Amino acid sequence: MGFLHHLQRCNRHDLSGYLPFRVDGLVVGRIRPVFAELLSAWPAVFSVSPDRVDLAVETSDVAERSAAVAGVLQALVAQGAISRLHGEQYGVTTDSRDDALLLIDRAAAPCFGIRAFGQHLNGYVRDGGSYRMWIGRRAADRMIYPGKLDHLVAGGLPHGIGLAENLAKECWEEAAIPPELALRAIPVGAVSYITESERGLKPDTLYCYDLELPMDFQPRCMDGEVDAFYLWPVEQVMEVVRDSQEFKQNCNLVIIDFLIRHGFIKPEHDEYLDLVVGLHPPLP
Amino acid sequence: MGFLHHLQRCNRHDLSGYLPFRVDGLVVGRIRPVFAELLSAWPAVFSVSPDRVDLAVETSDVAERSAAVAGVLQALVAQGAISRLHGEQYGVTTDSRDDALLLIDRAAAPCFGIRAFGQHLNGYVRDGGSYRMWIGRRAADRMIYPGKLDHLVAGGLPHGIGLAENLAKECWEEAAIPPELALRAIPVGAVSYITESERGLKPDTLYCYDLELPMDFQPRCMDGEVDAFYLWPVEQVMEVVRDSQEFKQNCNLVIIDFLIRHGFIKPEHDEYLDLVVGLHPPLP
The missing domain is CATH 3.30.750.160 (Transcription Regulator spoIIAA)
Known part of the structure; x- marks a missing residue:
């Protein structure tokens, strides 16, 4: 695959x-x-x-x-x-x-069918050229995607709150990342998609962030959304994304964008240009 | 602007x-x-x-x-x-x-009007959170864009040579970057555009690379394409891109992509989503 x-x-x-x-x-x-x-x-x-x-x-x-x-x-x-x-x-x-x-x-x-916006954060630790990414396992009692793999931090963007403020709030609720650490998250772009759910059309835009975490950082879930956290080599994350539907659907797109930006998916890959264009479709 | x-x-x-x-x-x-x-x-x-x-x-x-x-x-x-x-x-x-x-x-x-491919390399040095980018000034005798600002390394992709090999070749010819250093360049995506020249249609795709260079690296031009090299704070590069046409036209797109990926252009910027989508248009 x-x-x-x-x-x-x-x-x-x-x-x-x-x-x-x-x-x-x-x-x-x-x-x-x-x-x-x-x-x-x-x-x-x-x-x-x-x-x-x-x-x-x-x-x-x-x-x-x-x-x-x-x-x-x-x-x-x-x-x-x-x-x-x-x-x-x-x-x-x-x-x-x-x-x-x-x-x-x-x-x-x-x-x-209105446009909705969200934020997804790639939380990783780096040891020289070797990356490991923090991954969450969604709680089994979630209404949406129970038990699926998820980003360390991800959430919707309600009206009336700024991007940085909402990210800091989600960082604390979902992974106990303190505000001074959340501030170091780098905005790195956005991915979009238009999907259909049971209820109707979802033209979604996800703002993407990279946050390099200290080696000794240990996430804790404060809001019950996540059952467990894993720290996986990025190569393992890449294999799971490539070969399975284990991740909550839209997380795959943000991780693929991460893998491209950091050179893990290489331009020699025969899907490369289709991925780069397809992550950023014009919305209707 | x-x-x-x-x-x-x-x-x-x-x-x-x-x-x-x-x-x-x-x-x-x-x-x-x-x-x-x-x-x-x-x-x-x-x-x-x-x-x-x-x-x-x-x-x-x-x-x-x-x-x-x-x-x-x-x-x-x-x-x-x-x-x-x-x-x-x-x-x-x-x-x-x-x-x-x-x-x-x-x-x-x-x-x-056939599709053409190129490679552009963002060469930079980093001192903590502070970035400086190497910029070239094209020679005044160039047929195309004489005297304009340019990437440290950029070139077209001829048939029959691999991406990594061509990049290493261009790195040496354009900036005397030795192969072992060129190998450290990270492929980070691609930008596309469709423009019209005097001769006809140009649907171009540029593979983008980031290369963090040692502080003491000094580029030298081996092929006469460049008159001078500058090492500018990224904020200065950003201002020149934003406020002028000083750069060779397609370099602006690759630098804007760099500025987005590294968080210098922030998601609060009112053009942000139009930039992210517009750098990756589907080609005809």
Whole structure:
């Protein structure tokens, strides 16, 4: 096996079935017709036509708009159409996550097919040219990807918190990395993919970070997300990524990017240019 | 000014005027109609129709095909339609540069709009968290980009030589970097762009390398390409890239990639995601 199959798995989607979701006339997401039909029960909030869904709330105030949409989502949870809400708000944007036109609960983001953002951190120790990477095993009771391998630190980016601040928070919660150490994390780029979940479309962008950790650093999980941590030679990580689906799906992309940037996947590899391009697809 | 304008400058092209150039029925390039008309004088070598140009040489032997095309190119030089040939052969390929369907002189590559490959090396010294980058000033007598700033080492990839071997050769010729030091260069990815030159279309892919050099290393130019070398703080390099056209055009892209990978351009920069995606466009 190679590495490219992970990019293909993370980018399985068919946009043809979706209706554009517009706010202020800008396309900010994609909605399945079956979900659009549910939304049509709230004509004061959503204007549903055969070829698109528009936010119909008659105010440009982001808090008021978001409250109106949150009311609909709570009703949909009560109906059983959405299983639960997450409690974290994602900003709805065409471009930068700072310029939110509307806030939507994280759990409902795929229903609207809005862009979501996350942060993944490659935590490693280095001994000369030899690298070892810290890997987590997700707790068996997780709703998403129970028991799968995961990054040392990874999380979604809610609205209203800066990148550095959120990373420091996740570093502490997920691995007990203190803030002064988290500050040393180097932002090294981003990977993107467009996938389909049961709930809908997920055009995701993950900001990637490298953090060289001291040899004697020992992660501890503070929030119950992880059952165990392993410190593996990067060659072992590379084999597991290449030959299995052991990692939570999107982690594979961030690790492949790490392996390319540090020269472990070499340009002679026949998938090299497809990987470099495929990790950074233009989003719709 | 920002960084994105360099990506826009390197990607100015309009494919609509071009005719597909096919070898064995595969589209391997794009040809301007005016050049296609010149080629139509050699119907045994090129089959020119209103909507495409096909290689018409009746053999699948790459050497024989390439000799037939080289004969046409020499005649075009004699006519003055092409100013001169380069002497290096580029492999014509739809995908990997190892699987050449035909060889074409490097100088004529844009006339056929074939994919070309190069290597650029970021040579730097590091003192704790502080980086300085070695920069060359191109000789004033160069045909291309005289007097412009350039990478310490950069060159095209001719057919029939491996990546590591060509890099070592360029390292020696352009900066007197000995092979044992060149071997330490880390392949870190690739950037691509599609630009138009006077001669035609250039879909180029540059393999990128980082080489940390010893503090006392002093480059020397062995082939007359460079007039002077400078060792600049990376912050100075970043300012010059951001605010000027002082660098040879495609160097800007490789340096922007370096600045992103090493955390000098930060994810808070409003162009960040456009840069990450724009450095890796899918080629036609």
